[in-house]
Amino acid sequence: MPTASDFRQLLRAASLRVTGPRLAVLSAVHAHPHADTDSIIGVVRGELGGVSHQAVYDVLRALTGAGLLRRIEPPGSVARYEARVGDNHHHVVCRSCGVIADVDCAVGFAPCLTASDANGFVIDEAEVVYRGLCPGCSRA
Amino acid sequence: MPTASDFRQLLRAASLRVTGPRLAVLSAVHAHPHADTDSIIGVVRGELGGVSHQAVYDVLRALTGAGLLRRIEPPGSVARYEARVGDNHHHVVCRSCGVIADVDCAVGFAPCLTASDANGFVIDEAEVVYRGLCPGCSRA
DNA sequence: GGGTTTTCTGGAATTAATCAAGTTAACAGT
DNA sequence: ACTGTTAACTTGATTAATTCCAGAAAACCC
Numbered sequence: 001m002p003t004a005s006d007f008r009q010l011l012r013a014a015s016l017r018v019t020g021p022r023l024a025v026l027s028a029v030h031a032h033p034h035a036d037t038d039s040i041i042g043v044v045r046g047e048l049g050g051v052s053h054q055a056v057y058d059v060l061r062a063l064t065g066a067g068l069l070r071r072i073e074p075p076g077s078v079a080r081y082e083a084r085v086g087d088n089h090h091h092v093v094c095r096s097c098g099v100i101a102d103v104d105c106a107v108g109f110a111p112c113l114t115a116s117d118a119n120g121f122v123i124d125e126a127e128v129v130y131r132g133l134c135p136g137c138s139r140a
Numbered sequence: 141m142p143t144a145s146d147f148r149q150l151l152r153a154a155s156l157r158v159t160g161p162r163l164a165v166l167s168a169v170h171a172h173p174h175a176d177t178d179s180i181i182g183v184v185r186g187e188l189g190g191v192s193h194q195a196v197y198d199v200l201r202a203l204t205g206a207g208l209l210r211r212i213e214p215p216g217s218v219a220r221y222e223a224r225v226g227d228n229h230h231h232v233v234c235r236s237c238g239v240i241a242d243v244d245c246a247v248g249f250a251p252c253l254t255a256s257d258a259n260g261f262v263i264d265e266a267e268v269v270y271r272g273l274c275p276g277c278s279r280a
Numbered sequence: 281g282g283g284t285t286t287t288c289t290g291g292a293a294t295t296a297a298t299c300a301a302g303t304t305a306a307c308a309g310t
Numbered sequence: 311a312c313t314g315t316t317a318a319c320t321t322g323a324t325t326a327a328t329t330c331c332a333g334a335a336a337a338c339c340c
Contacts, residue, residue, distance in 0.1 A: 017286065017337050037327080052289050057328070059287090073215040075267075078327065092261045101259045119241045120275035121232045127215075127269045135260035157306050157317065177296080192320050197297070199318090218296060281340105288335070295328080304319065310312085 014066040024048050025059045033082045034100040092130035096137035154206040164188050165199045173222045174240040232270035236277035
């Protein structure tokens with residue numbers, strides 16, 4: 001788990017000002033992968049006290065834009081954020097309880113990126129969402 | 141393009157009552173693939189006159205549940221609907237203008253369904269969203 | 281430390297979608 | 311065809327997530 005000083009460096013490296021809300025959001029997302037905005041607001045407020053929801057929205061947007069966080073929008077869910085960036089990984093969503101887990105790319109390269117017919121689109125990324133049942137729900 | 145009588149049969153085969161709003165929604169989604177709910181409401185009202193938005197929401201849910209329509213939720217967009225169901229096809233979203241196009245599965249079978257490590261999940265489906273630039277935007 | 285620029289606060293507004301109660305209409309069975 | 315039952319639709323309010331806005335605070339370059 002990175003330290004506050006690591007987060008500070010990440011922000012500086014991205015030419016972003018170092019602020020309390022930003023450090024707290026980075027820490028919260030590292031500690032709670034796939035958390036939605038509301039949960040992150042809760043964690044951040046638990047750490048810093050009063051922080052406006054708007055600040056968290058702004059921070060999430062800035063950090064996502066800078067590539068320090070990744071925003072995912074699973075079908076049937078609000079936006080969620082994770083700190084694993086830069087590696088080509090995907091997600092599996094449980095049909096029953098909605099829990100999300102990471103799934104590494106099966107074949108070692110960007111999966112399915114070579115679509116047969118892209119209708120003239122220039123494709124640069126493919127995101128895969130798997131659906132199924134998590135270990136707990138598949139037992140029940 | 142299917143006729144009103146085709147839609148009627150589809151509804152009956154799914155044990156759904158045949159109503160004006162349902163026929164109009166089926167027709168609208170066939171004519172406008174990847175349309176969002178608001179656009180569909182507009183098309184349906186143009187055809188039938190006054191139809192409540194709630195009716196359209198209800199119809200879309202019923203038809204999706206019956207497998208007559210498919211609901212997609214592209215990142216950064218509201219829910220959209222399409223009439224192509226039952227074939228394993230995916231979508232490409234233009235980063236610039238947001239237009240959506242169909243992409244057939246590259247390899248002929250469910251792509252990437254064989255994830256290397258699924259964390260114990262029982263995976264039964266994989267949906268792929270490609271991102272890139274549409275022909276128009278890639279020229280500009 | 282001072283000035284500039286970005287960020288945060290507080291509150292209102294927007295958008296998508298759902299909920300709820302009552303009315304209307306489809307269709308199965310006579 | 312007529313009627314009863316049940317599903318579907320209407321109307322209006324409500325929730326949830328997110329964004330917009332103007333002003334106050336604070337980060338950081340010098």
